[in-house]
Every structure is written in C-alpha cells, then in structure tokens.
Amino acid sequence: MSSSNDPIVIPMIERRQGDLPETNTSDPETLTKEAVLSFHNISYRETVQSGFPLRQQTRVMERLSSISGIMGPGLNAIMGPQDGSRSLLLDVLAARRDPCGLSGDILINGKPRPANFKCTSGYIPQNDVVLGTVTVRDNLEFSAALRLPMTVTRDEKRRRINEVLELLHLEKEQNVKPRSKGLRKRTSIAMELVTEHPILFLDDPTTGLDLRTTTDVISILRRMSMKGKTIIFSINQPQYSIFRFFDSLTLVASGKLMFHGPARDALEYFTSAGTVAYFFLDVINGGFPDTEEDGHEADENEEFVERQHQVTGKLANMYAQSPLHSATRARLDQLLGEQKLDRSSAVETTCVTPFWHQLGWITRRSFKNFLAILILLLTGFQCITSVTAGELFVIDQDRFLHEHTSGYYRVSSYFFGKLLAELIPRRLLPSTIFTLITYFIAGLRTSVRGFFTMTFTIMMLAYSASSLSLSLGAGENVAAITTLLVTIYFVFMLVSLSLDTGFLPVLSWIRYFSIPHYGFRALLHNEFLGQNFCPEYNTEEVSRCQNYVICTGEEFLEIQGFHLSSWGFWENHLALACTMIILLTITYVQLFRSYGGNFLQLLKEI
Structure with missing residues (x-):
C-alpha cells in the first residue's frame, strides 16, 4: 500500500432504476410484507474465565459498545476485521446469543422484537447444515412441512417450493443431493425462503466459495432484496464488484461502531478522514490483524496493534460526531418513542406444528x-x-x-x-x-x-x-x-x-452397576433352565453323586444364586429397562x- 497522504478515491457507480431499491424506512408502519430492523444502544458483555481450574479468575468483557442503526429492505452488510465483532453483532440482532449479557433495544417496524423472533426470521450459519444424504427438494419439503402452519395446504407448500427453486435457479438440481459448497449454500438459502420471512440473516455467506460461486450467492440475495426482503449479513473482504451492490454498510471493529449508512457513501466518508481512510481499505483487503485467532502474531506486532486501536478509537469518535450519526439518531429516537407506546405487542411465538x-x-x-x-x-x-x-x-x-x-x-x-x-x-x-x-x-x-x-x-x-x-x-x-x-x-x-464367579467377594457389589451383568444372568437363565446333562444315567445313580456332579441346569442356577421362577429371568430385563x-x-x-x-x-x- 502506498504511503502517500493523498486522498484515495474509488468511483462508485450510480444506482439505476432496475438496480436494488434504496432503503427507505422513514415510515415503517406503511410496510406490509417488509420489515425494518432498528437497534438502539446495543451493548453486549461476556463473562470470561481464565487461569487454572482451581484458581480461575472471572472478568467481564464488553464485546459490543453502544451500537445503533437501522436496516431495511435491501442488502445490509456488516463488515469489520476478524476480531469477532461483526459475527457477534449479527447473532445479537438475530436473537442467537444469550440475552443475559445484552442491553439496549431491538425493534421490528418500531415495535419490540418478539420473544421468539428467531422462529419468525431466517438465519443461515456460516457452516452449512443441510442434510447431504437427501435431495435438494427433500430438504425444502422438510423445511416447509415443519415451519409453515398446518393451515397451509400441501398444494400451497408445493407451489412455494417450486417458486423458490425457480428463484434460485435450482430446477435442474432439485433431485440432486447437495454435496458441493455452492449447492449446499443455495439449498440453505432456499430452506429459509420457503417460509417467506421478511428478514434473513446470513453469517459470512461467501466464506470458502470461489469468486464465481460468491457472485452467484450475492446475485441470489440481490434478487431476494428486490422483492422487499431485509437481508442482513456479515462478510469478509468482498470484491469491489460485490461491494458495490450493498445498500447499507455497518462497519464495526473492537466492538465499536466505525460507520453506519449507505454503502456508496462509505469511501467518500473515509476519504474525508485523510490517512485514516487506509483503515477502511485494510478491512476490505484483510490487512487488519486477527487479534483473537492469531494471538501469537499479534504479540509480535504489539506496536502495530496499538496503532490500529488508536485508529479504531479515532474513527469511532469521528462517526459519533458526524452528520450521518445525527441523522440516524433522530430516526432511532422517533422509532424508540413509538416503541414505548406499544410494548404490549411483544408476544411470544411458538413452533407452528404439533x-x-x-x-x-x-x-x-x-x-x-x-x-x-x-x-x-x-x-x-x-x-x-x-x-x-x-x-x-x-x-x-x-x-x-x-x-x-x-x-x-x-x-x-x-x-x-x-x-x-x-x-x-x-x-x-x-x-x-x-x-x-x-x-x-x-x-x-x-x-x-x-x-x-x-x-x-x-x-x-x-x-x-x-x-x-x-x-x-x-x-x-x-x-x-x-x-x-x-x-x-x-x-x-x-x-x-x-x-460373578466369586473372584474378590469384597467387591462383589460393583457388579450391580454393570450393564453386562444383567444381560449375562438373563442369558444363563435362558440357557440352563430345563437342561439335563446326564440323560444316560438313572436318577438313583445320579443321587449318589449329587455332591460331585451337576446334571441339571437348575442345580447350576441354584449354586449361582438364581431364582428358578420366571422372575429370576425377567428381573434382569427389568433392570436393563430401568437403566x-x-x-x-x-x-x-x-x-x-x-x-x-x-x-x-x-x-x-x-
């Protein structure tokens, strides 16, 4: 990277009429099938334990600090260095984190987020979890059967599945098992689309994909957003050809908010900061160090890390004093005021199928x-x-x-x-x-x-x-x-x-905690009961040697302490059943x- 202090300008393309719609959330109540998500002073703290097991020390770490913003229909990207902030913010907004450490308000269309919001929104984790042993259509049918209400007819479910397959260009692959990364990612998206939820969260949807597959995934998300979906996703090091399609950008680092606003204004905003613009380019190009995953490397570059933290603090303060922040704060205050008048709308939802x-x-x-x-x-x-x-x-x-x-x-x-x-x-x-x-x-x-x-x-x-x-x-x-x-x-x-054979009688009680013990006794009872090992001898001859010869299974079982009744057999199965x-x-x-x-x-x- 050049060391010149000249401002860095990358021209942004103008959005055409056929491109993605602008995010307009000035009147959230007018939205019907669309949703506007707003978050107000979000902070998140985690309790971390360190040290040896018997001498552990507990401390509270603030992972997110006073983050606010608005995300509406369109592509809403969350970016940042690899310190975990962007994925954490995404999970908090999607209600996928323990709420104990969360403070602040999260609203949907100006109303409190439902208690079971995660059941009424889509979420696609970074690691695809689709079942690879069944076909793409089978996965979609499973999602539709369990996530759509029982009142939805089978024909309506089939119609939705066919529409999703057409939207994602999966018609030719619907009877194929999802094995490749690209097909698994598209199948994951399709499983969320059949529910027609207005908000979809994705955790690094392009990780591990090549450029062509990444472009296909972003194109799918773009088509979805044009239908009024609110797409919120974290992403790492996007190509500029991908970045230019983002509607809004939220940039976080070290748990602090660096930027929140229209994505096309981001480069101009950071360029106005002078040399600090290099921070934004570092995030784009992955030059910011990974302070969590590469701790050893970070220790070797303490001076560089310290300088980056100074830049982070400077950018956070600069955004807090910017007109962008003031405009966002005014809209957030309006939404928060409406929320205080209607807290009763936060009702808990449950699974829609019995x-x-x-x-x-x-x-x-x-x-x-x-x-x-x-x-x-x-x-x-x-x-x-x-x-x-x-x-x-x-x-x-x-x-x-x-x-x-x-x-x-x-x-x-x-x-x-x-x-x-x-x-x-x-x-x-x-x-x-x-x-x-x-x-x-x-x-x-x-x-x-x-x-x-x-x-x-x-x-x-x-x-x-x-x-x-x-x-x-x-x-x-x-x-x-x-x-x-x-x-x-x-x-x-x-x-x-x-x-069972009398070895170490002092420890004989241990056998009652052994699962094979009961199976072994049941098998002995089944094998020996009713057996006669001396059929060629008459009863009188056998009686003379009864202290030396065991001719019947019953004699052996009695010596071993078995009950000869049917209870002696079934008591072992009862013990196995209870276990x-x-x-x-x-x-x-x-x-x-x-x-x-x-x-x-x-x-x-x-």
Whole structure:
C-alpha cells in the first residue's frame, strides 16, 4: 500500500432504476410484507474465565459498545476485521446469543422484537447444515412441512417450493443431493425462503466459495432484496464488484461502531478522514490483524496493534460526531418513542406444528438417511459396538442447533425421532445378525423359544449400553471425552463379570452397576433352565453323586444364586429397562440444557 497522504478515491457507480431499491424506512408502519430492523444502544458483555481450574479468575468483557442503526429492505452488510465483532453483532440482532449479557433495544417496524423472533426470521450459519444424504427438494419439503402452519395446504407448500427453486435457479438440481459448497449454500438459502420471512440473516455467506460461486450467492440475495426482503449479513473482504451492490454498510471493529449508512457513501466518508481512510481499505483487503485467532502474531506486532486501536478509537469518535450519526439518531429516537407506546405487542411465538407432525417428519428424514448407509452397515458391521451410539447426537449438533433455534421442531420431537428412526434400527439389525451367527456356532440349546429369548436379551443389552453412550454424548464438543469415558466404563463392566464367579467377594457389589451383568444372568437363565446333562444315567445313580456332579441346569442356577421362577429371568430385563430409561432421561435433559434451555422450559415442553 502506498504511503502517500493523498486522498484515495474509488468511483462508485450510480444506482439505476432496475438496480436494488434504496432503503427507505422513514415510515415503517406503511410496510406490509417488509420489515425494518432498528437497534438502539446495543451493548453486549461476556463473562470470561481464565487461569487454572482451581484458581480461575472471572472478568467481564464488553464485546459490543453502544451500537445503533437501522436496516431495511435491501442488502445490509456488516463488515469489520476478524476480531469477532461483526459475527457477534449479527447473532445479537438475530436473537442467537444469550440475552443475559445484552442491553439496549431491538425493534421490528418500531415495535419490540418478539420473544421468539428467531422462529419468525431466517438465519443461515456460516457452516452449512443441510442434510447431504437427501435431495435438494427433500430438504425444502422438510423445511416447509415443519415451519409453515398446518393451515397451509400441501398444494400451497408445493407451489412455494417450486417458486423458490425457480428463484434460485435450482430446477435442474432439485433431485440432486447437495454435496458441493455452492449447492449446499443455495439449498440453505432456499430452506429459509420457503417460509417467506421478511428478514434473513446470513453469517459470512461467501466464506470458502470461489469468486464465481460468491457472485452467484450475492446475485441470489440481490434478487431476494428486490422483492422487499431485509437481508442482513456479515462478510469478509468482498470484491469491489460485490461491494458495490450493498445498500447499507455497518462497519464495526473492537466492538465499536466505525460507520453506519449507505454503502456508496462509505469511501467518500473515509476519504474525508485523510490517512485514516487506509483503515477502511485494510478491512476490505484483510490487512487488519486477527487479534483473537492469531494471538501469537499479534504479540509480535504489539506496536502495530496499538496503532490500529488508536485508529479504531479515532474513527469511532469521528462517526459519533458526524452528520450521518445525527441523522440516524433522530430516526432511532422517533422509532424508540413509538416503541414505548406499544410494548404490549411483544408476544411470544411458538413452533407452528404439533409434536406428532414434527416427530413424523424427523423420523421420515432419518429413515432416508439410514437407507443411504444401509449397505455400509451390512458390510462393515460397524454399528455393533455401543460406542457409535454417541454419534447420533454428536455429528448432528450443528444441524440440530440451527433447526431447533429456527423453530423447525421441539427438542422432544427431535429426540424421539432420532431414537425411533436411527437408534432402534441400528441396534435391531446387528443384534439379530449377531444372534444368528453365534447361536448355532456356539452349540446352544436348539429351541425356537430359546433363540428368540436370546435375541431379545441381546437387543435389551445393546439398547442399554447405547443409552449410556447417548447420555455422555448429547452435550456440545464432547466426542473425544465420550469415547474415552465409554471405553473405560466398558472395560470396567467386562472386568466386573469376573466378580460373578466369586473372584474378590469384597467387591462383589460393583457388579450391580454393570450393564453386562444383567444381560449375562438373563442369558444363563435362558440357557440352563430345563437342561439335563446326564440323560444316560438313572436318577438313583445320579443321587449318589449329587455332591460331585451337576446334571441339571437348575442345580447350576441354584449354586449361582438364581431364582428358578420366571422372575429370576425377567428381573434382569427389568433392570436393563430401568437403566435404559434413566440414561435416556439424562440424555434428554442434557440435550435440552446444552443448547440454552432451562428447567422451566423443559417442564413446559414436556
């Protein structure tokens, strides 16, 4: 970059009549299907803990500081260096952050933002969470079925899906599974469009895309905004050919507001600041250091970072004293005054579809995903181990978080749908195959009842052990910990089986915490009850050697302390069932709490 102090001027093209509409929010009440979002003195604080586990220090960091602005129909870009401010501001506006650290007001058309605003607006995360094992149309049908009211007919839903496919030029790819980044991004946008929400949030929609795909995505957003949609997105280092299509620009750095106004006025505004204009070009070109992700590099350039913070403070003060800020403040004060007169409009919204409807669609989608890996399951036989059960929720975390917070379904619908469509099939088939192979090879008793009893016992054992993995794997970022804990516990359970043989009687109580213990006892009861190992000897001969020879299964079971009644068999299955219910309950509570739910919300959903 040149070191000259001459002002830098990049000519902006004039907007034509056919281009994007100007953002006009002077009279928000006249908007019908359009929405104007305004935010007033937004500040956000986070509590950060540092130090060793036993000597942690807690401090409060202000991530956003007194940020205000207005965003209406059009393309509203949020830019800034890679310090997390732009994504944080986007998430706060989209109601995707914990409101405990939030202060200020966020209004929609001059009225308080609904308590469940995230269910009535669209949000597309940076990492696409579309299901890649079903087609583009399948993903859109899933979104329409769960996010549109039950009063919308099937024909109306199909019409909306076809319109969205046409708008995004996806007609030829509607029966293709979204595997490429570009197709996944367009599918994510399409899933939000079928709901026809007036506001759409996107977190860095062009990250990881090449220039051609980026242009396609921005073109899609441009067409959407021309239909009256309010598009709010964060973006990093856009090309000028992309930047020129933005309607409004919000520039944040270090949690402070540097600029908020028409995007075409940004370069002229920063040029008027003299050499400070280089800051804006640094943001465009990515020259501003990443103080969070590249901490080591920032330490080596402390002087440079300090200079940039000085520039940040200077720009924030300059904008606070600018005519742009004064004009925005006047419009915000008018909206805030109207909001104070109508706080009663902030009503809480809920999911628009009932529990059974959500359960059916989640089960249907999960079965499609299961059929796609059926051949792998049959050939690899990898699902026979219980450790893989944790994958049911671990690998689906991002998708569940996005869909649940967007109002697709309740936690209970997702939980039971995954159990019915994935856990049960993944354990039923391997358990049956395992019994078919081992039952006849091991030479067990040839009885139809004995075979099906063993199959049932193996299934109960598999479900109970899988429930343990689920209870540990339902939280966030616990994949490695889950694998370690489950492995240790399974080793412990296998060792505890030796305690049934009388080894270390002092520790015999440990076996009651072992899941295989109950399955092992049920299998012994099934195999030995009714067996006669001395059929060639008469009763008198056997009675003389009863202290030395065990000729019946009942004798062996009595020595082992079994009840010979049917209760001696079913008590073990009851223990497995209770274990499974307790662990699945823990799984559900853990799943609910891991994503921001509290006890009152849990009771309300139940």
